[in-house]
Amino acid sequence: MDGISRYVTNLVTHLMELGANHEYFLIINPAFPTERGRREEGRTLPFSPSPALHFMEAPSPLLSLRDFYSLPAFLTRLGIHLFHAPNYLTSPWTGSYTKVVTVHDLIPFLYPKTLWRSGWKWKLYYKSKYPTYLVLHKADHLIADSARTKRDIMDLFGISPEKITVVWPGIEARFHAGEKPSGGFLKKYGLEGDFLLYLGRQDPYKGLGLLIEAYRALDPVLRKRYRLVIAGKKDARYLNLLLDLIDRLSLKDRVHFLGYVPDEDLVPLYKAASLFIYPSLYEGFGFPPLEAMASGTPVIYSRGSSLEEVIGENGLAFTPNSVPELAQAIRTLLQDSRYRATVSERGRQYTTTLTWQKTAKAILGVYETAGEDL
Template identity: 40%
Template sequence: MPLKVCLDLSPIVHQKAGLASYARELTTQLVVMEPGVSWVAFHYDRYPPTPLPSPLDALPRRVVPWGAYRWRLTTALRHFLGLSMDGFFQGVDLFHATEHLLPRLSSVRTVFTLHDLIFLFYPETHKPLNRWFLTLMMPRFLRAADAVIAVSECTKRDAVRAYGIPEEKITVIYEGVSPRFRPASPEAIQAVRAKYRLPERFILYVGTIEPRKNLTALLEAYAALQSRNTQHAARLVIVGKKGWLYGGFFRRLRELGLEERVHFTGYVPDGDLPAIYSAADLFVFPSLYEGFGLPVLEAMACGVPVVCSNTSSLPEVAGDAALLADPTDIRALVAAMERALTDEALRASLRARGLERARQFTWEEAAKRTVEVYHQVLGP
């Protein structure tokens, strides 16, 4: 009988930003690349807000009809009480947890993807209930899993240091860049410029509006940049929906008087992102902490110069293809942004190095190495 693998696609149907991108791109590649495997889709919530995309929508499904809170609480209680949840996954050989929740399984082998430990290092950037759940359950999930996939060496080091997880249990598998992220045509750029009312020149940020993204520092740096060159300074465009604990960001936006200089698009479908990246003069990603930092590579793949933080996984991901700056040092951010906007030789070099860097990260390779982890867990 063919191997039966259950993939947790909950991040996709619940639009969980970076987790959704990871789950969608990786599992799509797995399904296409390994047709001999019997793939099964799993998600919680009987009526999720977002349908699964093709080809994932054609997979047989296991669905827990509960919402997020009940599913999380049930999983936590089952772990504490030592009660198996195998009944949800009968006939499955392996379950892959693509987000930070692992059912307690006894007869089903498990692989757990660890994206980051932000809640541990920057607890103030998480809602209290989410922080409590992850603090309580993350070490249990990591120990219970048969194998752990970390999306960067940084994330692996964090897990080993924080929880004493054996290094040999964790395999680092980088995320990839979808082929659709490439320099867009002038026609595509013109179309998104009109659709989202984008300014002629702009600095771009893509991601959720939440504390760890350090967007208040980006506002401070942008305001300082404006004061240096008010005649030709580019506008600031923020692409992404509101996440949580974003009140301080909008308060600082008003205090700096930037309401007319900062343009918000809200949520943007993935299909429009390559042209928006391509239209930008500069991409800035000032996060305090990232488990991987996929938008950096997406911007590079579209030929945009990048400035990003010199913390956590970002130096590992960006290599020498971006200007790195301390995200807590506004002067350093301003200096890096100004150089990347005004030094034409540097801009050309960053574009070339960025395109080459992005080509090194593919979902095909990520899927291939993920299947190797499955086989290691299941044995011969």
């Protein structure tokens, strides 16, 4: 499940729990299995049945050119009062309803090199900026995942601050539960022994080259005890660059790439790690380090972007792009077990306050304020 799918699933689930006198229509992409199709295959959408929740198939595949024109007319015919787009990749046009758009981050505009894996149509879409400009300006209200994302929206697209409400997403309760993983789980991923973990996308702005160099700067005794594990969907082009770096630094037997890790394996993976390291230069929010903290794993992160805002004193921060500082942060936590336990407990306690109940309540408040007559 990707980040936006997780956002929608948790938001809808907890809006239902609030029990407000509203009806909700979840618009399903016809390019993917519908609720009926899922049920026929023995699968269900991850929502409890509710008379207030309805599923509708969009008239055209979402994000297609036809969708940009057909969706507003479809929503108007449906007679809805408010439409919430869970990201800004939606039709810039609107209809006889209030429109709220969530902006998680603006990475394609701030780090355009991340678009190298995209097709020419998406490269043109982002390069022009105009479709996104229209979406953000024509929306009645915007929700930003962090104050940093809000500032980026204002700086890049000239949106007034009054039009943007910051609502942090929540961290699922499942990350707080569970015991240390079994030997069978560790063997499944070839993870016998202690290890340091990164989990996320493989992109240059994620700082993986920096992480590998900082790992090489550790004392040999620490490298011998702790392997570096990099988890997340592999991308051949960038992976080859990282493998070249690993080869040059003679770390071939100490750095392990797991590839994609399914959602159900995230909790035991986080719990098995000695440290979670997130050297990303930019995040709109940053789920992985917060999930690791909720699992009781101490986190090291790069200052700047939203990470400093959402993690703060509850993890150990280092200056972006500083190999020596990152290496020293790793040494500090590995060599001082008492401090490591303190950071672990501080992070675990802090993330219990980041609930989806709180997020859903805040977003419902945005709906009711933006919609006025809801």
